[in-house]
Amino acid sequence: MTYCVGMMLDRGLVFMSDTRTNAGLDNISTFRKMSLWDAPGDRVITLLSSGNLATTQAVVSLLEERTKSHEERNPSLLGVPSMFQAARLVADTLREVIAKHDAQGQEAESAFKATLILGGQIAGGPPRLFLIYPEGNFIEAGGDTPFFQIGETKYGRPILVRAYDPKMSFESAMKLLLVSFDSTLKANLTVGAPFDFHLYETDSLTTGANGRIELSDPYFRQIADDWGAALKDALDSLPDFDLGRSDG
Numbered sequence: 001m002t003y004c005v006g007m008m009l010d011r012g013l014v015f016m017s018d019t020r021t022n023a024g025l026d027n028i029s030t031f032r033k034m035s036l037w038d039a040p041g042d043r044v045i046t047l048l049s050s051g052n053l054a055t056t057q058a059v060v061s062l063l064e065e066r067t068k069s070h071e072e073r074n075p076s077l078l079g080v081p082s083m084f085q086a087a088r089l090v091a092d093t094l095r096e097v098i099a100k101h102d103a104q105g106q107e108a109e110s111a112f113k114a115t116l117i118l119g120g121q122i123a124g125g126p127p128r129l130f131l132i133y134p135e136g137n138f139i140e141a142g143g144d145t146p147f148f149q150i151g152e153t154k155y156g157r158p159i160l161v162r163a164y165d166p167k168m169s170f171e172s173a174m175k176l177l178l179v180s181f182d183s184t185l186k187a188n189l190t191v192g193a194p195f196d197f198h199l200y201e202t203d204s205l206t207t208g209a210n211g212r213i214e215l216s217d218p219y220f221r222q223i224a225d226d227w228g229a230a231l232k233d234a235l236d237s238l239p240d241f242d243l244g245r246s247d248g
Helices: 053-067 083-099 106-111 157-163 170-187 218-237
Strands: 003-008 012-017 020-022 034-039 043-051 114-122 128-132 138-140 147-151 195-201 209-213
Touching: 003 043, 003 114, 003 128, 003 170, 012 043, 012 114, 012 170, 034 053, 034 195, 043 053, 043 083, 043 147, 043 195, 053 083, 053 114, 083 114, 083 128, 083 138, 114 147, 114 195, 128 147, 147 157, 157 170, 170 195, 170 218
Parallel strands: none
Antiparallel strands: 003 012, 003 147, 012 195, 034 043, 043 114, 114 128, 128 138, 195 209
């Protein structure tokens, strides 16, 4: 399983993804689910992936190969004129990879599904964020839907819904996402650290702060411990249920 988040802020775009691909008592592996393409001064594009690993690897590999190709029939993420066209290209590539499994029947095709988050900025346009479905269609983030989640979304969503503010700083957004990821990994063993992140500043047109946060990272440990303590304190501060109350 996977947990990835792409978020729009007034300041720019924030991305975070876990790296766990399998979970079990004796079978745990990791794989990077965040890919970056950039041409400084012209564009920065980030892709997050969830779903069948063979499918997502094939999509990223095709996109990477086409950035190095000069054939007009194979447009690339470094050549498309807008983020909308970038989303179309990624959606078409995803549909192309999944379609290769059609001959194996509907049941097999379903096993090769994947969902993607694509975001970035191309010179001449604003930063944009898209959620791309296995069928090849996609939707764009906006005021009513300022962030997208893919993978194991339910455990980390409540804190995002309650605490998200488009005016927050990158530092606050990182804190918010780490709480969301901590809540998810504590509830589901199929999501795990390390976590990859990328913070893109609007109109910078260059890769922003990015890196990997390990489970042993001191800041992450502090966030996880303090958030757990804060939740317990909040619960203790609420009035106890009255067993003797009358419901009539």
